[in-house]
Amino acid sequence: MQKIETDRLILRNFSVTDAQGLLEYSAHPRVNCFLDDKMSTLEEAALRVQERSNDDSYIAVCLKDSNALIGELYYVKEEQDTYAVCWNFNARFEGKGYASESVKAFFKYLFIQKGARRLYAYVEDDNYRSQKLCERAGMRKEGYFLEFISFTKYEDGTPKYENTFQYALLKKEWIKQQHSK
Template sequence: MITLQTPRLNLRPFTADDAADLLEYLSSPIPSCFAGDKVTSIEAAVAKIAKRQKDEGDYLAVCLNETGKVIGEIFYVKEEPDTYSVGWNFNAQFHGKGYASESAQAFIDYLFDKDDARRVYAYVEVDNVASQKLCERLGMRKEGHFVEFISFIKNADGTPKYEDTLQYAILKKEWQAKRDAAS
């Protein structure tokens, strides 16, 4: 079980008590890639947390240290033997305050330092400029542009709306060199 602490944040597994906070940002997800995670009731949020805890991959709640409020999440998938796909989703009320950067930095540090990751990558839709900038702040390089890569929502006529997706990545040696240069 992963638990990480930063100066302003606590990253930890979700609990049923987080349902109201999860509902806040999953009731109207901004990037369409989270459309499938949409919940519209506290009961649905509790069920979403239970499913995540059981079988839907690995998610960490990102909480404010001062209040314990869940303001977003970091999620990840390990691909054997040493590569991780990562992502994040934050409550719009907390955008622009550096919380995504702070939590992603701490989590990627953990993957490289404690979980022996060699490579970390993220998929970001072309219209999600904030996440693209976050990847760049983290030192990730843009490795690919996938045209009409995936569909999360439908057009007005019911056909799939395919989205262009970018892939960003960083290797452990690049991450370490970036940290060394910053110190």
């Protein structure tokens, strides 16, 4: 992927120097959907970074002044013009607008460079920060799924199902939002 710069951030492919940053926010996932990505050693993080460095669907979000990894964005192309989107950020950098800044640039990249017609995201009903991020990025709440998916289990071994919102944004909605700014 071609590097994208915003006022304070660089969005780029992962590089070997990102292992420590990835480990920092992946060692203790804050939402259940990232439990499968949990890692506990720098070696695991280095392997994951190496895999992601060759995959344009994983985008490293870095501070422009230090190149420090603060999070990631990624997409899954589902149909010719529909993309599922997701993000994961280091809690140390919350409240500064970095997630919003990067997601807006990410959406522009997907709509303009990748030819997306529709973007959507699934967000657990207790993940308020991600819900607000979807809304700040111009997405609308499109659905609510009860006991939609299980990422973890209760102490007795039974699956814990997550209630999940679906947010979406069409390219024509995004264009209209850009013109109204």
